[in-house]
């Protein structure tokens with residue numbers, strides 16, 4: 001079974017990951033631009049990637065935790081010293097980014113538009 | 125640190141792919157399912173072996189519009205070790221070797237630090253933790269394995285984590301953990317590389333090779349390294365540099381094929397740093413000695429049997445092909461009877477006109493990653509882009525990453541004298557002292573450089589050798605100069621960068637013929 005979680009911001013991601021420390025299920029995190037009050041995202045690539053990633057999760061991931069992390073508004077994200085960029089375990093330099101937490105495997109930006117590429121990350 | 129590197133690699137991966145046509149459509153959403161691959165099993169090119177040469181060849185062929193598949197399968201070592209996509213260099217060769225060499229160099233800097241004023245804690249024995257290093261190295265490797273898969277995917281190269289073997293010239297059986305299928309190809313490229321050789325003695329299987337070393341679960345401890353190959357010297361060098369007791373056993377000469385004066389400086393340096401080198405000894409037997417230790421018995425120089433107990437025995441006595449599973453008879457691909465490598469012509473073509481071989485597996489080719497890469501790319505362009513350019517195997521530079529590094533390009537002194545005769549060659553040489561050695565009083569006794577040039581006009585340089593720190597960095601630019609046929613006059617009129625070690629090469633004036641003392645003189649005169 002895949003457990004879906006949504007978090008907003010760095011601190012809530014960290015505490016979510018901490019709570020999963022003991023779990024042996026694979027954890028995946030999709031970093032994406034936050035949506036405004038009307039539900040619109042400032043990051044068009046995130047919007048394109050979203051259905052591709054979710055279709056792949058549905059088909060390829062049978063067991064695990066899938067966290068969608070909204071990184072915040074555009075201004076916050078563009079700040080080069082925001083914690084997503086500086087955390088040595090994350091080093092997220094672009095949105096959207098999809099990572100297999102604790103492993104080297106990650107995909108960024110237009111790589112996430114390709115269904116077979118995303119499948120590869122979940123199959124690995 | 126880990127993550128930075130990883131991100132950096134992904135980013136370069138993305139950048140590299142963008143100038144190419146195969147990737148320009150990446151902004152549109154590409155859906156294609158695995159079943160499409162199965163029905164589309166007719167390829168322009170099937171590459172067997174996803175290492176340095178195979179990956180380069182397949183990516184280039186795909187960039188030229190060919191339909192390409194790559195098969196990569198790693199047979200586990202006798203100790204159960206195996207690894208991901210990318211071949212020897214990235215998994216069990218150049219990359220982990222260089223990182224562990226760097227770890228040892230960092231240890232040297234620590235030792236020098238006090239002399240430069242760093243107030244380390246008194247009586248500072250700084251211990252080294254093998255697992256921290258090993259994990260960092262393995263993380264770097266895994267990040268690369270992933271990047272290679274992403275690259276193949278973005279170039280639409282089909283990747284099979286499967287063993288390839290011939291059914292006939294154009295039909296390949298693809299066997300993975302679960303299934304077996306056949307694919308066909310117009311052309312097949314063999315790039316299956318080499319694996320370490322085990323000696324033919326009782327207990328050989330108790331020893332490890334470089335295929336196991338970089339992922340060892342615990343520190344190798346007291347180690348016997350057997351073999352005077354560059355792999356042997358480098359592994360012995362960094363293990364010693366990490367603070368382990370290491371013996372190095374060399375049956376005949378070190379670094380066969382390299383300039384022997386320089387090779388001996390390297391081993392002199394290692395001895396000087398306290399490595400015990402067992403010259404002219406050959407191993408006879410290895411037996412279990414309890415506590416996971418091994419007792420090795422060898423025949424020494426004077427015909428006596430000697431033995432010693434070690435935690436780890438590392439065979440570095442050579443590398444050989446493993447072509448049996450490929451069923452090459454089915455494609456009528458001829459091998460060299462002596463070393464089992466694939467016989468190829470100038471165009472890398474085997475005895476079968478639709479089968480090619482590149483990289484370490486090809487007979488007579490230098491066993492180096494950049495050579496395999498260039499050969500693979502050029503071959504792909506000849507096959508799919510109407511190019512006629514051949515690989516140029518002259519002037520291949522290389523560096524041995526021993527504690528004191530040794531870089532060279534062109535001919536060794538022996539080879540030059542043999543080829544052109546003593547009267548035709550001028551050998552310039554000097555011992556020098558790297559500036560960074562002065563304050564910590566590091567011995568520079570073996571720091572040496574030498575140029576071999578022809579005596580006839582235009583006095584073309586035919587060999588450059590450099591023994592000293594950062595030899596790889598130093599040698600690369602001189603290799604470019606030699607590729608442009610630089611003459612000794614041009615080299616000597618090049619302006620130095622001061623203070624560096626590299627400037628010693630262009631400052632060379634003393635010839636061997638003159639008999640003058642090549643030992644270092646002052647500094648800035």
Ligand SMILES: Cc1cc2nc3c(=O)[nH]c(=O)nc-3n(C[C@H](O)[C@H](O)[C@H](O)COP(=O)(O)OP(=O)(O)OC[C@H]3O[C@@H](n4cnc5c(N)ncnc54)[C@H](O)[C@@H]3O)c2cc1C
Pocket residue numbers: 172173174175176177178195196197198199210211212213214216217218219221286287288289315316317318334355446449450482483484485490491492493494496
């Ligand atoms: C310890 C060490 C240090 C080295 N250091 C350096 C260095 O500093 N600089 C340098 O330039 N070179 C170095 N090398 C040499 C370098 O690694 C090789 O020259 C290079 O990897 C050769 O590339 P290749 O494509 O021929 O084969 P490889 O990279 O060896 O790749 C061959 C691949 O094919 C796979 N394969 C084999 N048979 C089959 C089959 N039947 N089906 C499917 N797959 C198969 C293998 O498992 C492997 O993955 C080093 C080597 C070693 C061992």
